[in-house]
Amino acid sequence: MLMLFNTIDFIIFFIVILGVFVLIKNRKFQHVFLLLASYFFFYYTSNYLITLLIFTTIWDYYFGKAIWNADNIQRKKILLICSLAGNLGLLGFFKYTDFAITQFNFFGHYFDLGHQIPLLNLALPIGISFYTFHSITYTVGIYRGQLSPVKSFTDYAIFVAFFPQLVAGPILRAKDFLPQLREKIDGLEVGTQFRRIVITNANLKIGITLMAIGFFKKMVIADNISPMVGDVFNAPIGVDSFTIILGSIAFGIQIFCDFSGYTDIALGAAAILGFKMPINFNKPYFATSPSDFWRKWHISLSSWLRDYLYIPLGGSHKSKTRTYLNLFITMFLGGLWHGASWNFVLWGILHGVYLASHKFIVDKFPLLGNAKFFKTKLGWLVSLLITQYLVFLAWIPFRVQNVDFMKYSMMKYVLVDFHTSSTLNFILSHRFHIVIMVGFVILHIISYKIPHLRERISNVKLRYWLVFLVGIMLCVFFSYEGNPEAFLYFKF
Numbered sequence: 001m002l003m004l005f006n007t008i009d010f011i012i013f014f015i016v017i018l019g020v021f022v023l024i025k026n027r028k029f030q031h032v033f034l035l036l037a038s039y040f041f042f043y044y045t046s047n048y049l050i051t052l053l054i055f056t057t058i059w060d061y062y063f064g065k066a067i068w069n070a071d072n073i074q075r076k077k078i079l080l081i082c083s084l085a086g087n088l089g090l091l092g093f094f095k096y097t098d099f100a101i102t103q104f105n106f107f108g109h110y111f112d113l114g115h116q117i118p119l120l121n122l123a124l125p126i127g128i129s130f131y132t133f134h135s136i137t138y139t140v141g142i143y144r145g146q147l148s149p150v151k152s153f154t155d156y157a158i159f160v161a162f163f164p165q166l167v168a169g170p171i172l173r174a175k176d177f178l179p180q181l182r183e184k185i186d187g188l189e190v191g192t193q194f195r196r197i198v199i200t201n202a203n204l205k206i207g208i209t210l211m212a213i214g215f216f217k218k219m220v221i222a223d224n225i226s227p228m229v230g231d232v233f234n235a236p237i238g239v240d241s242f243t244i245i246l247g248s249i250a251f252g253i254q255i256f257c258d259f260s261g262y263t264d265i266a267l268g269a270a271a272i273l274g275f276k277m278p279i280n281f282n283k284p285y286f287a288t289s290p291s292d293f294w295r296k297w298h299i300s301l302s303s304w305l306r307d308y309l310y311i312p313l314g315g316s317h318k319s320k321t322r323t324y325l326n327l328f329i330t331m332f333l334g335g336l337w338h339g340a341s342w343n344f345v346l347w348g349i350l351h352g353v354y355l356a357s358h359k360f361i362v363d364k365f366p367l368l369g370n371a372k373f374f375k376t377k378l379g380w381l382v383s384l385l386i387t388q389y390l391v392f393l394a395w396i397p398f399r400v401q402n403v404d405f406m407k408y409s410m411m412k413y414v415l416v417d418f419h420t421s422s423t424l425n426f427i428l429s430h431r432f433h434i435v436i437m438v439g440f441v442i443l444h445i446i447s448y449k450i451p452h453l454r455e456r457i458s459n460v461k462l463r464y465w466l467v468f469l470v471g472i473m474l475c476v477f478f479s480y481e482g483n484p485e486a487f488l489y490f491k492f
Contacts, residue, residue, distance in 0.1 A: 003044045005265045006219055006484045013041065014269060018199055021273070027194035031154055031181065034197070034273075038163040042127070045167060049125040052090060057160045059086050060135045064149040064156075067142050076143055083139040091132045094122050099340030127167035129337055131160055133304055138174035140308060147175045155181050162275070164266040168259070168489040170280040170300035180275055197273055205465065207272030209458040212472040214264030218487070220479045221440050222257035225250050228433035233400050236409045240419040243426045244412040248392045250433065251399045253440050255488055256284065259298070262487045264454075283448045285391075288383035290354035293391055301337075305330050320363055327359060328352035338398075343406065346397040354390055 003009050017037050021030060043050045063083035070076040101117045108115060138156070141147045150156045159177050182192040232239060232247025239247075263280040270277045278300050287293035294302040310330040316323045328349075335348015361368065373379040393413055400406040427434060447453050457468060 003041055004484050004486060005262060006215065009044075013037075018272065021197045022199055025196065027196050030197045031158065031194045035154055035158050035161065038158065038161040038166060041163040042161060042166055046126050049123065052094070052125050052128065053131060053161060056087060056090065056131060056135050057157050059083070060139050060160075061150075061153055061156045064139050064142050067139060068149045080139060080143045084136065087132050087136055091128055094125055094128060096336075096340045098122060130169045130171060131166060133171050133301075133308075134174070135160055136308065137172070137304075141173070141175050147178070150178055162270070164269040164275075165277060168262050168266075168487055169298075170263055170266070170278050171304050172277060172300075173304075176278070177275070195274070199272060200274070203272050203274055206455065206458040207268040207270075208469065209454055209465075210264045210268030210271060212268075212469055213454060214261040214266075214268060215476050216472050217257040217261030217264065219261075219476050219484075221436055222254045222261060223485050224436050224479055225254045225257075225433055226485065228430045229254055229399070231430070233396075233405065233409065236400070236405050236412075239409075239412065240422050241412040241416040242418055242423045244396075244409050245392075245416075246426070248395050248399075248409075248413060250437060252285070252392050252395045253437055255395070255398075256281070257440065258488045262489065283444065285388060285444060286384065286448050287387050287391070288380060289387055290351065290358045290390065293387060294351075294355070301334070305334050309333065320360075324356040324360060327355040331355060341401060342403075343397045343401045346406075347394050350390075350394040350397070354394075 003013065017034075020033055024030065024033075039050060039053075042053055046053075060083055063079060063086075067076050067079045067083070070079055098119045098121065101119055105116050107113075138147075138159070142149055155178060158181060159172065159174060162172070162177070165172060181195055183195040229247060229251045232243060232250070236244060236247075260281040267277050267279075280298060280300050282296040282299065284293055284296035287296050310326055313326040313329060314322055315326060318326070329352070331348045331352030332345065333348070335344045335346070335351070338344040338347070368374075374383055393410065396409045396413060397406050400409055450456065457465065460468075
């Protein structure tokens with residue numbers, strides 16, 4: 001049982017929450033209620049696995065205090081390692097144990113060791129990858145001196161369990177979110193109290209705008225493209241190159257609209273409650289280099305990997321060879337974070353190669369980066385096309401787990417052959433999906449050409465805003481088939 005954003009269950013749940021905050025003004029009650037509502041949301045989705053969330057919360061809350069109170073750097077480091085071991089150990093056990101057993105059994109069979117370990121068949125706790133990373137930012141932040149431990153357990157528990165972002169991000173950082181739970185008392189610099197949660201007209205308008213856009217992305221674009229993606233990659237053997245390329249583009253659109261749609265709904269729900277969460281996407285399909293893509297795609301994850309993995313590995317402050325290796329390792333682990341499967345690892349490896357190769361070219365040929373050609377519109381277009389060609393190639397292993405299907409699809413993507421009749425038949429049989437894809441491209445261009453489009457929409461006159469909202473609702477209504485599809489990133 002899942003409480004998906006795109007279900008009536010969530011709509012009712014969220015309306016009840018808003019109603020309680022409107023009726024009851026007591027600050028402490030509001031915060032306790034927000035925590036309990038977040039726990040209910042997670043329990044509704046994960047049942048008994050909520051115990052893992054609570055364990056993570058208690059574990060890092062007390063380790064944060066211990067790290068802060070430690071009297072020397074060596075003790076602080078030991079306590080931090082213990083905190084990380086608990087977090088990553090829990091994540092690793094539930095997410096990767098069966099994967100590790102499968103690999104052991106494979107090599108055991110290959111080398112005729114004669115012993116097979118039975119799988120544990122562990123249930124993957126929804127959102128564990130996200131709330132684990134949230135919690136790590138707290139203890140690491142205290143260790144680095146970026147923040148002090150919270151005095152209230154309720155504050156920290158809300159940060160870890162805040163329902164809009166709990167199961168699929170974006171990844172919150174303790175230093176950015178925790179201060180939003182408190183406000184000054186009588187304007188004094190010292191002494192704080194729980195922030196009163198007030199549903200203002202401005203927050204309501206921008207929040208509903210974000211949520212409406214998110215529902216449109218998910219239910220109108222992503223869910224309607226999904227059947228076409230399945231028709232291409234569920235059994236791709238014998239499919240021509242153009243269809244494979246079209247399928248990879250379709251999946252790229254699907255996963256972007258699915259995940260950014262979830263993010264928009266999460267940001268909108270948080271905004272209505274007066275909370276600000278980090279932007280997670282910034283027109284990624286207009287990226288002009290691999291590094292530029294990761295500045296625009298899943299920003300909260302890419303920045304987390306940069307600050308908590310890439311830089312601790314040495315970043316770009318070591319030798320050039322070490323820099324390339326650090327980039328590769330970071331993306332390799334980023335791929336593994338997405339799932340305990342070799343297809344995600346390959347996706348991470350490809351992006352690691354992209355980043356390291358791009359860095360190598362920039363280092364080896366510095367004049368190339370400053371060439372006048374790449375500053376022209378044509379040069380920009382060439383850079384964009386090359387980057388997106390590589391990005392959409394990498395989406396194939398992300399989508400296709402079957403090794404033979406994956407090899408065939410990637411080969412057809414790279415070694416292009418054309419079969420006009422089969423391509424034409426495919427397009428005609430999926431003309432509705434093609435229209436959806438074209439519509440997405442147009443909307444993506446509009447959002448690129450008009451900065452801060454969502455904010456502009458929320459600031460238009462009320463009657464125009466209502467027209468926009470009704471239009472979105474009608475599109476969602478007529479595209480909904482009665483079976484809400486889960487968000488792709490729920491499994492990560």
